[in-house]
Amino acid sequence: MAPAFEPMVGRYLRTMIDGVPHRIYFEEAGQGIPLVCLHTAGADGRQYRHLMADPEVTRRFRVLAFDMPWHGKSTPPDGWQKDEYRLTTATYTSTIRAFCETMKLDRPVVMGCSIGGRVVLNLAIAHASEFRALIALEAADFQQPWYDTAWLHRPDVHGGEVCAALVSGLVAPQSPPASRHETLWMYMQSGPGVFKGDLYFYRVDGDLRDKVKAIDTNVCPLYLLTGEYDFSCTPEDTLRTARHIPGAEVQIMKELGHFPMSEYPAKFREYILPVLERIATTS
Known part of the structure; x- marks a missing residue:
């Protein structure tokens, strides 16, 4: 059997985040407009592998997906064992900007899902001029927590399985079984306490309800896409947020849940390709 290589290539990047040295793993494919993809809480950049393997995307976009520190193949910074991991809005934002700056990306598009979608809103609030367009998947200015984080890091519970x-x-019921279980497998591999630490940003530090009104879509276009089966960031949450952002384009995606790019890549493609087409032809 002849080898069949997928197009993405992985590398490690050394960069400084808030004055602290970090070693970040990322994968990329394609050429053209930089498209930086942010994974969900407790997961890693593999969620975007289907996007990076799609020639319709990569012929005009250089797709880059990096693992956040503590996630996937990105190691925690030295001395990590001394502190409890807690993701904050400031650190999350600094990480994205540091990656883009170190990679010398010229006004990239940033697309994030879940916590990645929430931080995209913060990029639109505080750093819009640095980006060509922003795409927030499964995003809202705030969601009421529906989970108990105490279960996510206990010595008597298997952390990966409970995550x-x-x-x-x-995950939407229409999602193909293989894609569903691949999405869950990434959560089973999450490091101890990492999912819980991500949710600190999601439920405590990342409340943007009083801030999204400052977003100016004339500076940077903003697209909001949420799956109809998402009960973490519900369609109502996203629609409520969009009402406070004049010019934001919002769409509720049928037959999709909280992880559209990995749980049902073919269906997600139907929604994201028109958005990317518009960005490519108008930016």
Whole structure:
């Protein structure tokens, strides 16, 4: 059998984040407009592998997906064992900007999902001029927590399995079984306490309800796309947020849940390709 290589290539990047040295793993494919993809809480950049393997995307976009520190193949910074991991809005934003700056990306598009979608809103609030367009998947200015984070890091509970169990209901019922279980497998591999630390940003530090009104879509276009089966960031949450952002384009995606790019890549493609087409032809 002849080898069949997928187009993405992975590398490690050394960069400074808030004055601290970090080693970041990322994969990329394609050429053209930089498209930086942000994974969900407790997961990693593999969620975007289908996007990076899609020639319709990569012929005009240089797709880059990096693993956040502590996630996937990105190691925590030295001395990590001394502190509890807690993701904050400031650190999350600094990480994205540091990656883009170190990679010398010229006004990239940034697309994030879940916590990645929430931080995209913060990029639109505080750093819009640095980006060509922003795409927030499964994003809102705030969601009421529906989970108990105490279960996510306990010595008497298998952390990976309970993380996957927690998010399993967020996958739409139409999702192909192989894609569903691939999405959950990434959660089973999450490091101890990482999902819980991400949710600190999601439920405590990342409340943007009083801030999204400052977003100016004339500076940077903003697209909001949410799956109809998402009960973490519900369609109502996203629509409520969009009402406070004049010019934001919002769409509720049928037959999709909280992880559209990995749970049902073919269906997600139907929604994201027109958005990317518009960005490519108008930016």
